[in-house]
Amino acid sequence: MTFLITFIILSIVNVVFSTVRSITTIKSSKTIASLISGGYFAFYNIMLIYTVANFPMWEKCLITFICNVVGVWIVKFIEERMTKDKLWKVEASILNGYNEDVIIMLTKAEIPFNYIEGIGKYTIFNVFCSTQEQSTAVKEILKAYRAKYFVSESKTL
Numbered sequence: 001m002t003f004l005i006t007f008i009i010l011s012i013v014n015v016v017f018s019t020v021r022s023i024t025t026i027k028s029s030k031t032i033a034s035l036i037s038g039g040y041f042a043f044y045n046i047m048l049i050y051t052v053a054n055f056p057m058w059e060k061c062l063i064t065f066i067c068n069v070v071g072v073w074i075v076k077f078i079e080e081r082m083t084k085d086k087l088w089k090v091e092a093s094i095l096n097g098y099n100e101d102v103i104i105m106l107t108k109a110e111i112p113f114n115y116i117e118g119i120g121k122y123t124i125f126n127v128f129c130s131t132q133e134q135s136t137a138v139k140e141i142l143k144a145y146r147a148k149y150f151v152s153e154s155k156t157l
Contacts, residue, residue, distance in 0.1 A: 007050045011064060015071030016074065017039070020040075021040040087130050088128070088152070088153055089128055090127040090128075090138050090149055090150075091125070091126055091150055092142050092148065093149070094122060094123050095145070096118075099123045101145070102123075103115070106127065109137045111128070112127070113125055113128065
């Protein structure tokens with residue numbers, strides 16, 4: 001029983017470590033990514049010993065499945081909480097007849113924007129969202145007027 005509990009704990013640590021390794025490989029510097037990766041694969045040797053242990057395969061699979069679901073969920077939850085809001089620029093083309101409605105809605109929602117009229121039958125809106133709530137509101141406004149849009153994220157210089 002002690003062996004089984006140890007396997008469960010190591011499996012959760014393995015999943016968390018593996019998920020953190022994946023995230024840092026993409027989002028971190030070369031040094032941090034390589035250190036985390038090295039640490040993960042060193043730890044993985046311990047997991048290999050426990051994985052080949054003599055207990056039923058179905059138990060190993062069930063434990064691995066549950067630990068992956070729980071571990072990845074925990075890491076993603078923490079990542080979402082740690083993520084800072086960034087400035088997003090939404091560039092949208094709205095048919096000219098809807099300009100005033102969109103201006104009123106964006107102004108009422110206190111979302112900064114500017115616009116250029118007279119681009120053919122469209123007005124181009126540049127909308128700046130600094131929170132997730134603003135992004136959601138803009139998405140709903142643009143959806144209501146069947147706008148075509150694209151979004152770009154601010155980058156640190």
